[in-house]
Amino acid sequence: MRAAIGCDHAGVGLKNEILPILEELAIEWKNFGTDSKESVDYPDFGERVAEEVSKGNFDRGILICGTGIGMSIVANKFPGIRAALCNDAYSAKMSRLHNDANVLILPGRVIDNEAAKIIVKIWFSTPFEGGRHQRRLDKIKAIEAKVKCL
Numbered sequence: 001m002r003a004a005i006g007c008d009h010a011g012v013g014l015k016n017e018i019l020p021i022l023e024e025l026a027i028e029w030k031n032f033g034t035d036s037k038e039s040v041d042y043p044d045f046g047e048r049v050a051e052e053v054s055k056g057n058f059d060r061g062i063l064i065c066g067t068g069i070g071m072s073i074v075a076n077k078f079p080g081i082r083a084a085l086c087n088d089a090y091s092a093k094m095s096r097l098h099n100d101a102n103v104l105i106l107p108g109r110v111i112d113n114e115a116a117k118i119i120v121k122i123w124f125s126t127p128f129e130g131g132r133h134q135r136r137l138d139k140i141k142a143i144e145a146k147v148k149c150l
């Protein structure tokens, strides 16, 4: 399992807390920045990570900004990306079971570090359920193809 991770200035603190958890889970990771608290634009970092996952260079992505909303909007522009903003353990579990989410979005200014660590552990250890949920993902794929032609 290889994961790309990125954030804006509002997510740096949480990102640094999460990297040891990825180590613990034996997930190979690459950091795409930012690494300082100096103000940056979240689309620049969201784009880097989402593009890597979309192209298949990484299995999963993690993106962190203040609310998680900006990073979600950016990541879900990319083909094949199913980015899920998870503020709680239940959403993290369901985003894997039902949505086969491949990018985890975390809100650095909304949840505390301990809650985020639990979310990361659940998200990486929960498999996709398949079955009727695969049919729904196929429909999302069809929408993606249709939108491309608009």
Ligand code: RB5
Residues within 6 Å of the ligand: 008, 010, 011, 042, 065, 066, 067, 068, 069, 070, 071
């Ligand atoms: C940065 O101030 C903030 O707007 C950003 O981190 C994020 O919350 C955007 O959605």
